[in-house]
Amino acid sequence: MSKNISLTRYLVEQQRVDGHIPSQLRLLLEVVARACKGISQAVNKGALGGVLGSAGSENVQGEVQKKLDIIANEVLIEANEWGGHLAAMASEEMDQIYTVPNRYPRGEYLLLFDPLDGSSNIDVNVSIGTIFSVLKMPEDDRTVEEHDFLQAGAKQVAAGYCVYGPQTTLVLTVGDGVAMFTLDREQGSFVLTQENVRIPEDTQEFAINMSNMRHWDEPVKRYVDECLAGKDGVRGKNFNMRWIASMVADVHRILTRGGIFMYPWDKREPNKPGKLRLMYEANPMSWLIEQAGGAATNGKQRILDIQPTQLHERVSVILGSKNEVERVTAYHAKV
């Protein structure tokens, strides 16, 4: 790989290759990346910036908002509302969609995000991140409504995340494989550090919150029991376990060295399909994983084929190395 390809250059080249991405989408991705740089700075300051701790409010899902959740949400909105590339935005931290104000030109894209995923890790200095998904507005020239966002993940035109860890890394797909960019703080720009990311089809590493084991459904229990049995069990090999409790960090590890991540439906709240949100967590991550040769299902079907019915809809998530995801999915079919 030639050295020092900035995100800007990568996107310009994507635009030139058969017009792979239109200029408005290029602008949108540049703006999202700029917002992520701003969020990264706030995250890095931590206690020095007075940004840690609770904001004393709750979001639409009844979860306590941290100060950084709200700051990250504002940074993304302020960066994106005036550029003319968007029609509307939706966020984990906002009950309703946010339509671009009339005083700004309106574009053809819809942007969804979880401004700061892994909120429980903010105050303890563990990796967190921003997840985003881009859709096209189905029709121009009318008021944007919530149902315009309710498109299956297969319709995404771009998706990615930015992980704020020991390094700040932006990971992106526009449907042409997965590329990773590391923030060079001296240059102030994201630099391409890995192209054509591939996930190994097999793995010996699984990620799940084991404290929920007693609530799991039979197929998930069977899969994890078999992993735990190790070399002496039916799988004939030992498995390792990781759980960071930040989906961005767990997915980043899987894109880097393989693995399987599960946040399945469980019996704690049987009426909820899962904990994670379909539109701004599961869909973008599933597309990245598929673009890197992995798989993502809810145990029964491909996540990207699910037709959403609500903006903040939840979903059961099983994603990562292809053969392992297919195995857990097959266990569900046998129930």
Ligand code: AHM
């Ligand atoms: P959040 O968007 O409120 O941060 O919640 C999503 C996070 C995921 O990043 C992570 O995989 C999961 O919640 C962790 O849940 P748990 O605390 O049950 O382990």
Ligand code: MG
């Ligand atoms: Mg989240």
